[in-house]
Amino acid sequence: MAVAAITPDYTGERLDRMENFNGNQVVYLGWDHHLMFCAPVAFAVQPDTLFSKVLDELIPGAFSQHPEFDRVDWGAVQWHLNGEAFTPQADVALIDQGVDHKSILRFNTPGLDGIAGTGS
Template identity: 40%
Template sequence: MSVTAIGTYDFPMKDVRENFPAPLLYIGWEDHLMFCAPFCLPLPPDTPFGALSAAVLPGIYGYHPDFAQIDWDKAEWKKNGQPWQPDPAKSLADNGLVHKDAIRFRSPGLTGIKGSFS
């Protein structure tokens, strides 16, 4: 829904990078409806991208029965809605991720609990 302001609509943004301990990164797992929306995490820009699958994502998605079956070499990624291929050896910043970017991953062959999304 669009908004039409009847006066000046000028105020300082509250969600700028400087107001958070680290840049925010939205991370979502496609085809898994147990999670209704992407998680929003403050992650230091020098975090290696490969650390997401090894150290970060198990803490938020690990209790899903499909998580342990993910083949990270075959994961399909999107950044801000566009197909994207991250380099796991590079940092989040070196992969071009900035404050409030959204990434989503799809795990081929895994479509929800017992294939419930297929």
């Protein structure tokens, strides 16, 4: 029983299925231990978006106001995709490297511990 309902075999409408996003998919981005950004951020992007666009446009658009942003060594960044360690390929489409609808991309920047080292 996937819900307690008066109607037998009740199913709910999937409000966030991908078809509803006009050709886009939702991707979430979070910078670990940098809680000046109060929560991970959400983007609607086309599934064939190259990862380089995430690096060059989405991430700076969301996170460049952090005082440590310019010091990020992008070669040393550790990535997680939906909780698993992940090695992104810049010139490959998101969907072709497993970044599908409502996926979470997290990055960790070793040595950068947020404002005054407090994880902010």
